Amino acid sequence: MIAKLKSSYGSGIEPLTHLGQNYMVVDRSLIPEILQVLRDQEQFDYCVDITAVHYPKREKQFDVVWVLYSFARNQRIRVKTQIADGDSIASSVPLWATANWLEREVYDMFGIKFDGHPDLKRILLPDGWKGFPLRKDYGILQQDNEWVQINLGIESGQ
Amino acid sequence: MHAVVNYIQSYLDSNQTPGAAGNFFWATIYILLVFGGLSIAVIAMNWLERKILAHMQVRLGPMRVGPHGLLQPIADALKLLLKEDIIPAEADKTVFWVAPFIVVLAAFTVFVVVPFGPTHAITDMNIGILFMLGVSSLSVLGIVTAGWASNSHYPLIGALRSSAQMVSYEVAMGLAVVSVILMTSLNEASTGTLSMIGIVEAQQAQQQWFVFKFFPLGLIGFFIFAVAMVAETNRAPFDLPEAESELTAGFHTEYSGFRWSLFFLAEYSAMIAVSSIAVTLWLGGWLRPFPNALQGPTWDLVFSLIPGLTFLFLAGMTFYSTVRMPKHPLFRVQTIGLAGFGALLGVIGLILFIPGVRVRVQDIFWFSAKVAAFMYLYIWYRGTFPRYRFDQLMKVGWKVLLPTGLALLILTALVAMRSELLADVRGVWHP
Amino acid sequence: MTEPRSLSPLDLETPEQTFLDANELVINMGPQHPATHGVLRVILRLDGEKVMGLECVIGYLHRGVEKIAENRTYTMFNPYVDRMDYVAAVSNALGYCEAVEKLLSVEAPPRAQYIRVILTELNRMASHQLWLGTHALDIGAITPLFYTFRDREEILKIFEKYCGARLTTHAFRIGGLQYEAYEGFEKDVKNFVSFVKPKIDEYEELLTTNRIWLERTKGVGVISGKDCIALGVTGPVLRASGVQWDLRKAQPYANYKNFDFDIPTGQNGDTYDRYIVRMMEMRQSLRIIEQAVEGIPEGPIMAKVPKVMKPPVGEVYHSIEAPKGELGYFIVSDGSTQPYRIRVRPPSFVNLQALELMCRGQLVADVIAVIGTLDIVLGEVDR
Numbered sequence A: 001m002i003a004k005l006k007s008s009y010g011s012g013i014e015p016l017t018h019l020g021q022n023y024m025v026v027d028r029s030l031i032p033e034i035l036q037v038l039r040d041q042e043q044f045d046y047c048v049d050i051t052a053v054h055y056p057k058r059e060k061q062f063d064v065v066w067v068l069y070s071f072a073r074n075q076r077i078r079v080k081t082q083i084a085d086g087d088s089i090a091s092s093v094p095l096w097a098t099a100n101w102l103e104r105e106v107y108d109m110f111g112i113k114f115d116g117h118p119d120l121k122r123i124l125l126p127d128g129w130k131g132f133p134l135r136k137d138y139g140i141l142q143q144d145n146e147w148v149q150i151n152l153g154i155e156s157g158q
Numbered sequence B: 001m002h003a004v005v006n007y008i009q010s011y012l013d014s015n016q017t018p019g020a021a022g023n024f025f026w027a028t029i030y031i032l033l034v035f036g037g038l039s040i041a042v043i044a045m046n047w048l049e050r051k052i053l054a055h056m057q058v059r060l061g062p063m064r065v066g067p068h069g070l071l072q073p074i075a076d077a078l079k080l081l082l083k084e085d086i087i088p089a090e091a092d093k094t095v096f097w098v099a100p101f102i103v104v105l106a107a108f109t110v111f112v113v114v115p116f117g118p119t120h121a122i123t124d125m126n127i128g129i130l131f132m133l134g135v136s137s138l139s140v141l142g143i144v145t146a147g148w149a150s151n152s153h154y155p156l157i158g159a160l161r162s163s164a165q166m167v168s169y170e171v172a173m174g175l176a177v178v179s180v181i182l183m184t185s186l187n188e189a190s191t192g193t194l195s196m197i198g199i200v201e202a203q204q205a206q207q208q209w210f211v212f213k214f215f216p217l218g219l220i221g222f223f224i225f226a227v228a229m230v231a232e233t234n235r236a237p238f239d240l241p242e243a244e245s246e247l248t249a250g251f252h253t254e255y256s257g258f259r260w261s262l263f264f265l266a267e268y269s270a271m272i273a274v275s276s277i278a279v280t281l282w283l284g285g286w287l288r289p290f291p292n293a294l295q296g297p298t299w300d301l302v303f304s305l306i307p308g309l310t311f312l313f314l315a316g317m318t319f320y321s322t323v324r325m326p327k328h329p330l331f332r333v334q335t336i337g338l339a340g341f342g343a344l345l346g347v348i349g350l351i352l353f354i355p356g357v358r359v360r361v362q363d364i365f366w367f368s369a370k371v372a373a374f375m376y377l378y379i380w381y382r383g384t385f386p387r388y389r390f391d392q393l394m395k396v397g398w399k400v401l402l403p404t405g406l407a408l409l410i411l412t413a414l415v416a417m418r419s420e421l422l423a424d425v426r427g428v429w430h431p
Numbered sequence C: 001m002t003e004p005r006s007l008s009p010l011d012l013e014t015p016e017q018t019f020l021d022a023n024e025l026v027i028n029m030g031p032q033h034p035a036t037h038g039v040l041r042v043i044l045r046l047d048g049e050k051v052m053g054l055e056c057v058i059g060y061l062h063r064g065v066e067k068i069a070e071n072r073t074y075t076m077f078n079p080y081v082d083r084m085d086y087v088a089a090v091s092n093a094l095g096y097c098e099a100v101e102k103l104l105s106v107e108a109p110p111r112a113q114y115i116r117v118i119l120t121e122l123n124r125m126a127s128h129q130l131w132l133g134t135h136a137l138d139i140g141a142i143t144p145l146f147y148t149f150r151d152r153e154e155i156l157k158i159f160e161k162y163c164g165a166r167l168t169t170h171a172f173r174i175g176g177l178q179y180e181a182y183e184g185f186e187k188d189v190k191n192f193v194s195f196v197k198p199k200i201d202e203y204e205e206l207l208t209t210n211r212i213w214l215e216r217t218k219g220v221g222v223i224s225g226k227d228c229i230a231l232g233v234t235g236p237v238l239r240a241s242g243v244q245w246d247l248r249k250a251q252p253y254a255n256y257k258n259f260d261f262d263i264p265t266g267q268n269g270d271t272y273d274r275y276i277v278r279m280m281e282m283r284q285s286l287r288i289i290e291q292a293v294e295g296i297p298e299g300p301i302m303a304k305v306p307k308v309m310k311p312p313v314g315e316v317y318h319s320i321e322a323p324k325g326e327l328g329y330f331i332v333s334d335g336s337t338q339p340y341r342i343r344v345r346p347p348s349f350v351n352l353q354a355l356e357l358m359c360r361g362q363l364v365a366d367v368i369a370v371i372g373t374l375d376i377v378l379g380e381v382d383r
Helices: A003-012 A028-040 A097-110 A140-152 B001-014 B023-056 B072-082 B095-111 B128-137 B139-149 B152-183 B196-205 B215-230 B257-282 B297-324 B327-353 B355-384 B391-428 C015-021 C065-070 C074-080 C087-105 C108-141 C143-163 C185-206 C211-217 C225-230 C236-240 C269-292 C347-352 C353-360 C364-374 C380-381
Strands: A013-018 A021-026 A046-054 A061-072 A075-083 A087-089 A113-115 C026-027 C041-047 C050-057 C314-322 C323-331 C341-345
Touching: A003 A028, A013 C074, A013 C314, A021 A028, A021 B139, A028 A061, A028 A075, A028 A087, A046 A097, A046 C314, A046 C323, A046 C341, A061 C323, A097 A113, A097 C065, A097 C347, A140 B355, B023 B072, B023 B257, B095 B128, B095 B139, B095 B257, B095 C364, B128 B139, B128 B152, B128 B196, B128 B257, B139 B152, B139 B257, B152 B196, B152 B215, B152 B257, B152 B391, B196 B257, B215 B257, B257 B355, B297 B327, B297 B355, B297 C065, B355 C015, C015 C065, C015 C364, C041 C364, C050 C353, C050 C364, C065 C074, C065 C341, C074 C087, C087 C108, C087 C314, C087 C323, C108 C185, C108 C211, C108 C269, C108 C364, C143 C185, C143 C236, C185 C380, C211 C269, C211 C364, C225 C236, C236 C269, C236 C323, C269 C364, C323 C347, C347 C364, C347 C380, C353 C364
Parallel strands: A021 A075, A087 A113
Antiparallel strands: A013 A021, A046 A061, A061 A075, C026 C041, C041 C050, C314 C323, C323 C341
8 A cells, every 4th residue: 555655656655553553754745635645545444633743953843743544444644744833634523523622732732724614713721722732842930930030920920 | 265275176177268257266276387387398308308218318308407417407508598699780689689589479378278188278268279289380480580680591491491391291280180170060069169178078978089980091190190289389390490510500500599599499498389289189188098998986096196106206216326326425315315315205195095085186187198209209200210301301291291281181081971971871870 | 324413512501590480400510520520510500300411520630741741751741641541541651652562563572461451351350349439429329339349459469579569550551561570470360360350240239130239220321332323432432222232342452352252242232231231341351351360471571662661643533442442542753752743532432421321311310320320530531
């Protein structure tokens, strides 16, 4: 399967294995197509999870990760892509309905925008929240102090 | 002094209810007695429900306030009275204020015609049963106004559910009642009666409880009424208007403290009220079991001893648990309290053996015992059944109970006509 | 594969208008409500009693578990996972420990594996019992709650004897177990199994053939297998819709492949089938426990793991079959003592997404039944 994908997309795909788990790093532009192919032709009908990892020192700061599972093959695969801060990526809600909340959570925590998502807004945090907490450069201390200053009127709670 | 004794004596020998005799003094005394008795019954019911439900659910229930939690209802009542009475800012204050009183009034007024014995009723109206159904259905007004005045979503939905439910089930209930009224007309004069006392007397005359009359027609009617009355009082499994898991508390979500306790009081007295209708109409009211099969002075004596024996049995139970109380100084007060309670029950039991009291009280005892059986049923339902959904509730009301009720009425009429004809031919009025 | 249905959100821009000019009522169920199992808030749009649409508002219990993980060592984070699905803490710990073990390329010794399986299955029992009690309570049957809690207590007693805690147990360590099974552990477990078997029959007696229970659960909250897969719904909900999929069989972890058990499934995907599936799962759990307790081998309980854990650079996704569905951990290591990123794939969160599909067009009372049947734990939804 991987070989087939590799042959048709060439350098856009880099299939890898770590600790016996398959994953592939895919070019950002190929993501919608690859996901479509994986779902329709390779029977990865169950989107387990969508998440992201933040690498602030990299040029393309974010890894977006799809964990897919195929009931027919009993196989898992992870699809990874790298995107820069401010870039958006195609939403996979049309492919898997479950992506709705998962993408909202990624947006909530990392600020990654998904194009074509029906209702991209914060899910776990309140609507007026500032910043994206799971980014590595998000200052928890600073957030705490700010809250203390505004709500308790003292300089620092630490 | 002598005059007073004579006055009481003259009343005790009278064969009319105070209302029917136009005796306002005794009527007032009766009203106070019924009111007090009901309040005690509701308090007792509160304790019993919690205890019985608890034992059904493998737990102990209230155990802390007083021995076996006997004083818990009093503690609760005190708490409710002392609680802050909250009226929501957006509520319609007047209506909000009035609603619980409508419910309570409706629930209590019903007892004007409930016959605890041939003379033990506040009054005997010739339209007694009609009055009872009419007044008890007024309580829906209180519930709807309570839900509406709260100006909140859950109470509103609760009130809507409640009004739809009570109206639907009243129809089936009415049909079952009418079939009983048909049965009362089976006598030589062919005169039926709507009077509560008259209905019991008809059962006495026909020597049969109406639940067994025209078997199985009487039983079906009784069954319809027994289902409809649970729905009428908003109890499980028909407790949708106050469905806790859906509507938090239904129509009384916004009520607290004393006002809430009024709803509570009304609910329980309504339960007692509909149970007394069922007892009066189908289970022979105050009549003791087997009045015709086990006749004669010996049996009369035996049955008149049962009230006293029941209380002595309860006293015995209480003493048994007193002995079983933990022998620890901390429990001393509780043990003494329980023993005192047992002694009280025992004394009541002994008083009930006094011949003069025995004869006069046994009617009330049998009536209360039958009502108590219904009360136990209510608790049992609550411990056993899940809650119906609204559409299913309506389905049961309109598609099952109503057609059954109609068919029952027609069949009862036909069978009654046949037996009347037969009686005319034979010239004997005997079932 | 069907096209996933669009889950369009509610138009709540002008609730006042909606309320005034149409026969629709917008009602706010929760976050404080007796039947939302915590702090779930559901905004319902009602036409009479019929649900025209709903939107879940979650996050009231958000504690930032994933952010906490980035500031703790692997060992320090271990107790935190117990606090997600707090009624099935042992399962959470199993998933986390196995994921880190995978990252470290170590495996817990067999004795530890057996004890882990026993505790995890006991916890599945406890979780299902809690579900049954609360679900029945939501539907209006108050008695099963007390029966299930009485029996769940016995499980918690075993936990307490084993590790000192009842709910958030922190029973497992990365690489095996901290504590050896206590004296009489096997006897306790065996006693529990023989004690609880008739009790399950007792629950079923109360509900399975109860007319009102049948009416309230049959045909309520129906979801097809295809919709389940599209929505990522797993666990008993998926199995009740006819998909025979259980990670314990599909991709066996721990030593589940050594045990003989069945995967119960339903056909209709309604609330009643989910109830039946969970009841059967309890019996299967007992089967596994019986086999495991017979076969506990002797030996060490802890694999060789370094005191200071520094997993090699890399990432791993490991998932287990928690009582609620697939519980996954995606861990990224940068070679330091602290995880670079831990992502938890919570089954409750994903399952809750199906609520709208299952409730639309049903009545208010069914929403309560469906929330109960999805078996969500808000600690896990919000993390």
